[in-house]
Amino acid sequence: MDSELTRRGLIAAIVGGGAAAGAMSPVSGYLQRFAPFSGGAWADATDRTNDRVRSPYGPATVAYDGEYGVPTIEADDERALYFATGYVHGANRLFQLDLQRRQMRGQLSAVVGEATLSSDEFHRRMDFARAADATWDELAGSDTGDLVEAYADGVNACIEHEPLPVEFGLLEYEPAPWTPADTMLMEKQIAWQLTGSFETLRNAAAADALGEETASDLYPYRLNHDAPILRDADGGRPETIREPPLRTPSGDARGLTGWLSGFESPPGIGSNSWVVSGEFTESGRPLVANDPHLSLMAPPVWFEQVLRAPDYAVRGVTFPGVPFVVIGENDHGAWGFTNVGADVLDVYEYETRDGEYRYGDDWEAFETEDVTIPVAGAPDETITRRTTRHGPYLEREGYSVAVAWTGLTATRTTEAVYDFNRSTGLEDVLAATERFDEPTQNLVYADTEGNTLYYATGQIPIRTIDGEEVRGTRIFDGSAGEGEWGGFEPYGTTDWSRGFVPFDEKPGVVNPGYVATANQRVTDAPEHYLAESYADPYRGIRIYERLDERVRSGEPVTFEFMRDLHDDAYDGRVEGLVGPLADAIADAYPGYASALRDWNGHMERGSTAALAFALWFDEYKRELFESRFDAVGLDADYYPRDWIVQHLDPESEWFAERSRRAVMRAAFEAAVETIDAEGYETYGDYNTTAAVTHPFDQSFLNYPEYPTDGSRATVNNYAVERPTGSSWRMVCEPGGRSVCIVPGGNDGEAWSEHYSDQLRLWADTEYKPFPVEPVETSVRFVEDDR
Incomplete structure (x- = not known):
C-alpha cells in the first residue's frame, strides 16, 4: 500500500470543499484502506495526561470534575495560569488546533497534495496570516500579550511531553510549535466564519444574470417584518442612508463568486440570546440566555473551562487556541454574543494596465509577491499574490476585485475578551466592548448589581461617495475612490477613529427591560448603514412572542421559563x-x-x-x-x-x-x-445527531446517534442538512444559579469518557450545572520537575 498516497487522499477528503468555513467533509471508507489498528496510531490512542509538569512560570493546578471533564485551572501568577491553560488545550484539542491553523495559513497541500490547492490559494491570497502577525505586533509586550505567550508555551510543552492524538498517528505527521500569532489567527478564523461574506458580489452577479428587477425581489435589502432587536429605537423610522446606484460587474463574475462561495460564512451560522431585567423575573435578579449557532462536529467548536486567578474567577467556553473565556460569567456578571451580520467586507473594481491599477489621477503598482505553496507528492505551486491599497486582489476566469475586510488589520479583540474575564461591573464591560474590534457582535450582559445591557459591537465601516454616506450594497469603483474606509490599513494598524462608526453611535441600550437577538435586523432606525441583509427573522419573532406573552400575563420570567424557551421548536x-x-x-x-x-x-422528533x-x-x-x-x-x-x-x-x-x-x-x-x-x-x-461527525467520519471517532428536535428556523436550532446549530447553550442568573451544555463532550480524545457524554443531554435540550465542581487535582504544574 502507498501510505503517502493514502494519507494525502485521506486529508484531502477531510478538508476539501468546506475547510475554510470550519465544516469538514466526510471521508467514509478512507480509513479502511489505512490499517490504523496497529503500530504508532494505537500507541497514541490514549486518554492520559502527565500528572506533574514543569512550568517556567510557576505553580498551577488543574482539577477536572468527575462528571463532564471540565477543567478548573488555578494559579497565583496569571502567566502560570495561562501556561497551564495552553497545556490543557493541547491535551484535549491538539489536532483541532493544528488543522484549523493549517487551513488559515494555506498549508494544507503540504500534507494533502493537489486536492486542497484551491483552499490554500484562497487563504494565501487573502493572507490571513499576515493580518494575524499585524495583530500580534500590536499586542506583543503588553500584559495581555505576555499571557498569550505563556499560553503558547503551554501548548508547546504539551506537544513535547504528551503523546500526540490518534489523528496524527493516522495521518503520519507532527504539529509545528504553536506561536502567539497562531492564537491571533484563530481569532481571524472565528471572525471570518461570522462575517466573511461576498453577498454584494453574489447579488451583483445574480442581477446581471436574472435582471435587476428580479434580483431585487429575490434579494431585498430589508425583509418585511416588525421584530428588530431594538423595537422602539427612535420611533421606528426607516433608515435614511442612501442606496447607491447598482453597479453590475464589469465582467462575468460568476466564476469568481462560485470559487469564493466555498470559503464564505457557512449557511445557518447565527445565534440566539436574550436578557431579562430583574423587574420581570421571579428572583428579582436579571437572567441571560445564549446559544451561538456554529458548525457542529466532533469534537465541538467550544471548550469549557474554569479559570481562577488571585483577583478574579471566570467560567465559560472558549475556542481552542484562544486562552480566555469568550462566552460565560464571572463573579460579577454574565455575557453572551450573537452575530450582528454587519457588512464589514467590500469589493472594488479598477481600471488596470500591466502591473498597475488606476487610483484617482495616478497609476499605482500592485504590491506583488511570489508565494510558493508546497504540495505533497507533486511539484510545488507558485502564485503571484497581488494587493492594492484597499486589500488583497482576487481573480478568477477573467474577473477580478480587491477585497477590504475589517479582519485584515491589527485588532484589539484579544484584549477586550481578557477584559471581559476580569470585569467587575457595567463600566468595565462597556470599556471592553469599545475595544472589541472583530467580529461584529450583539452583546447581552447582566450583573449582580441588577444591570442589563445590549450593545452592537465591532468595527463597522462608513462608506461615502462624493462625501455622502452610502450603503455598502454595490461593487465600488476603486479607481474613483468610492466607498473606501478612512484610516483603514490592510495588514497594518488602522485608525478606528476615522472612517468607522463611532462607539457611541452604534445601536445599544443600557438597562433594557428585555432584549432578544437572533441575527435579525438590529433596528429600523440606524444612525449609520449596518448590514446588507440579516438572517431570516423566524427565531427573533418567536423569542419576542414568548417574552411578550409572558410579561403581559403578569407571570414572572423564571429560570425554568428561560430554559424552556431554548427548547422551543415552532417553525x-x-x-x-x-x-x-x-x-x-x-x-x-x-x-x-x-x-x-x-x-x-x-x-418535534x-x-x-x-x-x-x-x-x-x-x-x-x-x-x-x-x-x-x-x-x-x-x-x-x-x-x-x-x-x-x-x-x-x-x-x-x-x-x-x-x-x-x-x-x-x-x-x-x-x-x-x-x-x-x-x-x-x-x-x-x-433529524438525528448522526450528522455531527468527526472529520474522518468513522464509527470509532463519531458520536452516537440520537433523535432531536428543531430546524434551521426554530429557536431550538439544529440544521441537520449542514450541520449547524446550538453549539453551546447557557442560562445564567448572576449571583444565582447557572446551567449549560455542549453538543458532544469537552475532551477531544475519542477514548475519553468525556468525548460525547453531553450529547444526549444536548439532544434532549437538557443541561448540566455551570460550573461543575472539580473533584481532585489531576495535574500539578511546578517550577521544577523533581
Missing part, C-alpha cells in the same frame, strides 16, 4: 404554506394532508408532519429555482432565503409556467420519494 415557515400544501396533496396523499392540517408547526414539511420545503425551493437558475449559470448557492420563498406571491413570475399548487405537489412527490427510500417514519428518524 414559522409553516405560516401561509401548510394549508395550501395540504390542499395540493389531499387527493394523492390524504394521510399526509391530514397530519399537516392537524399539526401545530413544532419540529415524533412528528410525521414535521418530517414531511422539512423535506418538502427544500424540494419546493429546488422546484422553484433550479431550472431557471441553471439556464443562466447560477447554482443553489444563489437560491433566496427561506423568508422570501415562504412569502412569494402566488401570482409572481415564479409561478408563471406552473401554478403554486402544481409546484407544491411536485416538491411533495420528491419529498415522499426520499422518505420512502430512507425508511423514515417520523422527524426523529431524519
